[in-house]
Amino acid sequence: MKLVPLGDRVVLKQCEAEETTKSGIILAGSAQEKPQEAKVVAVGPGGMVDGKEVTMQVKEGDKVIYSKYAGNEVKVDGEEYIIVKQNDILAIVENESN
Template identity: 80%
Template structure:
């Protein structure tokens, strides 16, 4: 089954949380902070959204940083995805 986002929505797959601190301390699952980095797995067509023309600025495969409390979490075939609006994406990692 595929997720096909509508309008200016983007489907993200969250990157793994850090399991160790920079100093080498191993973090248990509950203490791991949810990362704000993700990979784009699907992009909506853009178009006319709320009376404004929207062109999509991300493509599948981009690594991005998104707003901490943005989007809707969805679990499909055992994989967790986050669906966000394009304006909730803060930066593209290069």
């Protein structure tokens, strides 16, 4: 099954939570905070949304940071996804190449 978002919606796959801190302390599952970083799985077409023209600025494969309480969590074929509006995405994470 494939999720196809409508309008300005974006389907995200959440990145794994950190299991250890930078200092090496191993966190129990209940102590791990859900990351706000995710990978874009699918992007809606944009277009007219609520009377305004919306151009999609993210694409499949982008790594993004999204608003903490944004979107709806869904489970499809045993996989968990988050569906958010594009304006709930705060930034695209780009790797610096030196």
